[in-house]
Amino acid sequence: MASADPERHDEVAETTAEDEDxxxxxxxxxxxxxxxxxxGEEDEDALLDLKAKLYRFDKDGNQWKERGTGNVKLLxxxxxxxxxxxxxxxxxxxxxxxxxxxxxxKMQEHAGNDKSCVWHATDFSDGELKDEMFAxxxxxxxxxxxxxxxxETIVESLENKEExxxxxxxxxxxxxxxxxxxxxxxxKETGEAPAAKTEEEKPDTTKTEEEKPDTEKKDELSAAYSTP
Numbered sequence: 325m326a327s328a329d330p331e332r333h334d335e336v337a338e339t340t341a342e343d344e345d346x347x348x349x350x351x352x353x354x355x356x357x358x359x360x361x362x363x364g365e366e367d368e369d370a371l372l373d374l375k376a377k378l379y380r381f382d383k384d385g386n387q388w389k390e391r392g393t394g395n396v397k398l399l400x401x402x403x404x405x406x407x408x409x410x411x412x413x414x415x416x417x418x419x420x421x422x423x424x425x426x427x428x429x430k431m432q433e434h435a436g437n438d439k440s441c442v443w444h445a446t447d448f449s450d451g452e453l454k455d456e457m458f459a460x461x462x463x464x465x466x467x468x469x470x471x472x473x474x475x476e477t478i479v480e481s482l483e484n485k486e487e488x489x490x491x492x493x494x495x496x497x498x499x500x501x502x503x504x505x506x507x508x509x510x511x512k513e514t515g516e517a518p519a520a521k522t523e524e525e526k527p528d529t530t531k532t533e534e535e536k537p538d539t540e541k542k543d544e545l546s547a548a549y550s551t552p
Contacts (some may be wrong), residue, residue, distance in 0.1 A: 368399035371407065372474050374467050378411055378420055381457040388459060391420040396460060398425065398474055407478050421458060422449040427483045431472040434459055439468050443475075454479070 392413035400407045411421040423445040434440035440461040447456040462468040473547040 365397075365399055365410070367402050369401055369402060370397050371478075372396075372398040374462060374471060374473075376411070376460050376462045376467070379459040379461070381459070391458075392418070394420070396471070397419070398478070405528075410476075417447045421447060422457075423447045425475060425478050425482075427479060427486055429475065429479050431475050432475065434461075437461065440464050441464070441468055441472050443535075 336520075373395055376396045377393045378396070379388045380391050381387075382389045392411070394412045394414040396409065396411040398407055399410055407425040409421060409423055409425055410419065412419055429443055429445060432442050434442050440459055442457065442459045444455065444457050446453050447458075460471070462471065482493070
């Protein structure tokens with residue numbers, strides 16, 4: 325007969341479970357190791373990082389096409405000081421904008437939307453340089469103004485530096501030209517002096533009667549007294 329005692333039944337079940345536990349550990353079939361992921365942004369400092377939605381103007385279709393939603397960043401290289409604009413899609417992390425901020429870039433407000441702005445740039449997000457027209461829309465007017473002002477400040481700084489470098493190069497070229505002219509004049513003066521000196525110090529090859537050798541004197545006398 326089966327035991328009607330429930331406690332006795334539980335004790336038997338626990339004993340059986342303990343006997344079946346061998347304590348063996350099963351190693352995973354595939355071991356996954358941690359891999360360092362690089363983004364290419366390790367040597368750059370973020371000047372700006374804002375969430376936005378990016379659009380690209382399709383010339384063939386004559387319309388705006390969405391490039392993705394994510395964070396747009398302005399990154400400054402620690403060594404070269406160059407600033408680039410980078411934006412990745414939020415879910416896939418695919419790059420949808422990647423270009424340098426250079427002199428000549430102009431930010432313009434998008435007509436009819438004060439949360440958006442438009443600009444032209446030479447972009448490299450698709451692996452090759454392309455002239456693109458971008459439009460970006462932020463969640464607030466303040467973020468849009470902050471983005472535009474930051475880009476304009478960087479562009480203005482680059483243009484001022486470019487103008488200063490140009491002036492310094494022009495000044496250096498002028499000094500070099502003056503130096504070359506001065507050296508040329510000095511060379512001419514140095515070349516004329518020896519010629520004058522040579523003329524003055526030219527030896528007198530005319531021989532006086534006293535300096536003629538005896539043989540020449542005898543020959544002249546013989547010629548004078550010889551009969552025709």
